[in-house]
Amino acid sequence: MKVPRIFSLLGFASLFALFLSDSVQAENTVTLYTQRHYEFDEKLHEEFTEKTGIKVEVVKATADELIARLEQEGENSPADLFMTADAGGLDRASKAGLLAAMPASLLESVPDRLHDPESLWTAITQRARVLAYSKDRVKASDLSTYEDLADAKWKGRLSIRSSSNIYNQSLMTTIIEANDAETAEAWAKAVRGNMARPPQGSDRDQIRAVAAGLADVALVNTYYVGLLENSSEKKDRDAASAVSIFFPNQDGRGAHVNISGVGLLKSSKNREAAAKLIEFLLSPETQAQYPNATYEYPVVDGVAWSEIQERWGKFKADEVPLKVLGERNAEAVRLFNKAGWE
Numbered sequence: 001m002k003v004p005r006i007f008s009l010l011g012f013a014s015l016f017a018l019f020l021s022d023s024v025q026a027e028n029t030v031t032l033y034t035q036r037h038y039e040f041d042e043k044l045h046e047e048f049t050e051k052t053g054i055k056v057e058v059v060k061a062t063a064d065e066l067i068a069r070l071e072q073e074g075e076n077s078p079a080d081l082f083m084t085a086d087a088g089g090l091d092r093a094s095k096a097g098l099l100a101a102m103p104a105s106l107l108e109s110v111p112d113r114l115h116d117p118e119s120l121w122t123a124i125t126q127r128a129r130v131l132a133y134s135k136d137r138v139k140a141s142d143l144s145t146y147e148d149l150a151d152a153k154w155k156g157r158l159s160i161r162s163s164s165n166i167y168n169q170s171l172m173t174t175i176i177e178a179n180d181a182e183t184a185e186a187w188a189k190a191v192r193g194n195m196a197r198p199p200q201g202s203d204r205d206q207i208r209a210v211a212a213g214l215a216d217v218a219l220v221n222t223y224y225v226g227l228l229e230n231s232s233e234k235k236d237r238d239a240a241s242a243v244s245i246f247f248p249n250q251d252g253r254g255a256h257v258n259i260s261g262v263g264l265l266k267s268s269k270n271r272e273a274a275a276k277l278i279e280f281l282l283s284p285e286t287q288a289q290y291p292n293a294t295y296e297y298p299v300v301d302g303v304a305w306s307e308i309q310e311r312w313g314k315f316k317a318d319e320v321p322l323k324v325l326g327e328r329n330a331e332a333v334r335l336f337n338k339a340g341w342e
C-alpha cells in the first residue's frame with residue numbers, strides 16, 4: 001500500500017507543478033499584435049522583460065491583417081495588445097468592438113487629444129508628415145501648404161509614395177476634412193500629375209530620389225530623415241544631408257501629425273501584465289528614448305526632443321480629431337483611386 005501512495009502523491013505534486021508553471025508562464029507573457037516595424041521596439045521589449053520579468057511575444061502584420069486575424073480568433077485570441085503606426089487602425093479596431101477600456105489612470109500624462117475618450121486606445125508616439133526638399137533646388141519660401149503641391153510650378157518635381165500607404169491615406173482624410181471631397185480629389189489628381197515618376201518605394205526612397213536629383217520635393221514622415229541621417233550607410237547619410245524639412249500649413253490648420261498607438265484587447269487574458277507594458281511605454285524614461293532612437297515625437301508633456309527634432313524646429317500641428325483619420329479612410333482611398341494616384 002505504501003508504494004502506490006507515494007506514487008500518487010508524486011503524481012499529484014508534479015501535476016500541480018505543471019499547472020503552476022503553466023499559469024506563471026501565461027501571467028508572465030504579453031502578446032502584442034503590432035504594425036510597427038522598428039528594431040528599437042525589440043530593444044524596448046527586452047528592457048521591459050528585464051524590469052518586470054514579463055515576456056513580450058510579438059506578431060507583426062498590417063493593421064487590417066491583424067484586425068482580420070483578431071476577428072477570426074475571437075475570444076480565443078492569444079493577443080493582449082493591438083499596436084498600430086496610424087490612428088485609423090485604432091479607430092477601426094475600436095469600431096470592430098475589439099478593444100477594452102484600459103485603466104484611465106494609465107493615461108493621465110497623455111494629452112486628451114492623443115487618447116480615446118473612453119480609454120480604448122492611446123498614442124505612444126507622434127509623427128509629422130512633412131516636405132523634405134532639395135537644399136540646392138528649392139527655397140523654403142517656395143513652399144507653403146499641402147494644397148500648394150497641386151500648383152503647376154511643381155510639374156515633374158514631386159516624389160511621393162503609393163496611395164495604398166496608410167500615411168498618405170491619413171493625410172488625405174485631413175485634406176478632405178479641411179476642404180471637401182471634390183477639392184481633395186482635384187488635389188490628388190494634380191499632385192499625381194506633378195510627380196517626377198509614378199509612385200513607388202518607401203518614404204526613405206522618396207528622400208533618396210530628391211538627393212539623387214530625380215525630384216525636388218518629397219512628402220515623408222520626419223523620422224525617416226532622422227533614420228537616414230543616423231544610418232550606418234554613408235549613402236543614406238548623404239541623402240539626408242541633401243534635404244531640409246518644411247512643415248506645411250503653418251499659417252493655417254498646421255502640419256499633419258499622425259500617431260502610433262496601442263489598445264487593450266477584449267480577448268486579453270492577462271490585462272494586468274498588458275497594462276504594465278502600456279505603463280512602461282508611456283513612462284517618462286521610455287518616452288525620452290523615442291526621440292533619439294526612432295526620431296518620433298513623444299506624447300507625454302515635458303519629455304525633451306532630440307537634437308535633430310530641435311533642429312527641425314517647433315511647429316504648429318493640425319489638431320483635427322484623430323477619429324477622422326479612421327472615419328474618412330474609405331473615402332480617402334476611393335478619392336485616390338478616382339484621381340488615378342496608384
Ligand SMILES: [Fe+2]
Nearest residue numbers: 037085203221
Ligand atoms: Fe513608418
